[in-house]
Amino acid sequence: MVKNLDERKNSILHAIIQEHIITASPVGSRTIAKKYDLGVSSATIRNEMADLEELGYLEQPHTSAGRIPSDKGYRYYVDILMKNKGVNSDKLVKTLSEISKNRHGIHGIVSSMTTMLSEFTKYATMISEPEFKDLKISELQLMKVTQNKLLLVIVTDNGFVSDKLITIKEDLDKRKIRYINNFLINKIRDKDITDLTDQYFKEIENQLVRKINLSHQLFTIINKEIDELIKPEDGKIYIGGTSYILDQPEFNDIDYLKKVLNILDHEDTLKKLIKAKNNKELEVRIGHENEIEEMQRCSVVIANYSIGDKAVGKIGVLGPTRMEYPRVISTVNIVSDILSKIISEVNK
Amino acid sequence: MVKNLDERKNSILHAIIQEHIITASPVGSRTIAKKYDLGVSSATIRNEMADLEELGYLEQPHTSAGRIPSDKGYRYYVDILMKNKGVNSDKLVKTLSEISKNRHGIHGIVSSMTTMLSEFTKYATMISEPEFKDLKISELQLMKVTQNKLLLVIVTDNGFVSDKLITIKEDLDKRKIRYINNFLINKIRDKDITDLTDQYFKEIENQLVRKINLSHQLFTIINKEIDELIKPEDGKIYIGGTSYILDQPEFNDIDYLKKVLNILDHEDTLKKLIKAKNNKELEVRIGHENEIEEMQRCSVVIANYSIGDKAVGKIGVLGPTRMEYPRVISTVNIVSDILSKIISEVNK
DNA sequence: ATTAGCACTCTGTTTAGTTGAGTGCTAAAA
């Protein structure tokens, strides 16, 4: 759909966007002629700019101002013009790697990653907690702890362990417990989540009750634990660098700023914001490409991070459409790689 | 130290503060005379206001403006003048109670509590995750899962369960495992955290190794798990309602706003902000009473929430010094009560 | 001790004028 422009239009558009990203103000023909050595006069550039505006790549805030890139202009820039100049990644990689050493627990890691990402990009950032979907249960065991306390331990195929201390009234002897364990694990092990319906659990309970005496209470708890483990609630989304938003002149409008912060304040809208539409590795959503109306003066860069080839979480950077795309994109890529590695290791 | 003022000064100061809290602008003598039926003329009020300024309860932004309350004025208001008019607590209690039903897991609960608190107060809010200190270990068991996989389960006196799947090279038979279990639990059960030093663990290991053949690797993992459980890292602090900050005209200054958001962005400063100095149930920190310099144009209301009589976390509300103290204080109290209850139950 | 009256102060807003960056168009040059 997007047709490539001729070489001169390319370099003029490129120059205008670069200039605008730096200055945040409309860019005039004379500035381009002076600062960028394109070998043509400002008048020529002026004519080209008029063309680019007609084609939809540029906009004019008012008649006697310079031009600013449109969303379409940025899209062309991101897709075609921009070179992915790598950031100075050594320092970043080093800083990020240290996080895994100094912080333990998913929370510590994700939260400091979010902070780091915002400190390197100087934009607001979001990272979602890893979600483990399509889990299968590989171990399930009830163990007697004391007279009337049982410990239920469930292990999933990815090595996650969940447990619950259960207080029961009845007294289950070891043989009974062993029987239950054997029975349950055979019915549940490696079953797909779609098979473990409420219906299925009812069946199992009926079968089990027929064999041995077992309280409904105990079975309900087991059922609930399994449910919570394999259908975990949506992970929290960590936010960092909100104060960087204020560095951007496009957010000087306090009403608009409020709308943006309001979106970051609420998990549901936030989730919508970083929900990747397709399963691309990295997605850049520019201005109106955002679903959320209030975000249509912003851009977001979204990437997945994964265990193996399964995406488990999202990394997002939020800035004005006038965002430093090359720098942000390569930073996000690096963070995504490292976070994937760290999470995979934690999860071993 | 604070000396009470006479009755008329009280009511004038009260009126000025109330008026200022509503309007956010300097309050003049005529406004007070008209709106509040104090039975005296504006001239008299004017004289009293001059007195109150001299005493330090009021300030004058410039000669021909009205007066605004000083930090000292607010302190007097909070300590002496203000009546704790209860908020309409029915709806609040109901909304909060529903959270515990619909959300499971500490995260879900604390995070939605934070959102609720900010929606009811219309200020920025912070709630720290519960921290469980002074834990003792009441159960510890190694269990064989497969040939070379052991599950380590540790239960603390408050019912917390922690577990770790350990992959080992050696093959431990059931008798050996039972021996280790018995040995360890006897050495560790109900020991105070101060007794479980690295030194002590070394001793235990030596004793154990003398009895049976045991890899250093396994023991190290056990040691580390115990450490992490009883010396948990600082809990996350959840933030809500940052966008409400923008509703307050005192934050229209974008530079100042940036400083405040910056503090909310960083866990360390945030922690400093809601760190309660004394063990009071509820603390109001007005303006300069805040340690953090950038926060000295704000007030924070901080309360503990607890399990039994042990404080496990903090609830904070952040607003301008011109905060609606009565409403905030009673809301915070309610949230603290309910959160205490919910957390205590989750933790059963 | 209180209050009415009044001159004075200071901010915030409005209005008019000015500046300057930038455009589009035209006509000349390449």
Added chain:
DNA sequence: TTTTAGCACTCAACTAAACAGAGTGCTAAT
């Protein structure tokens, strides 16, 4: 045909002056 110099025109942003109005402090009368 393309490029460029030149110029009139536009419009936001800034500045300065004028103005309105809320509020004070002081004085003198009650």
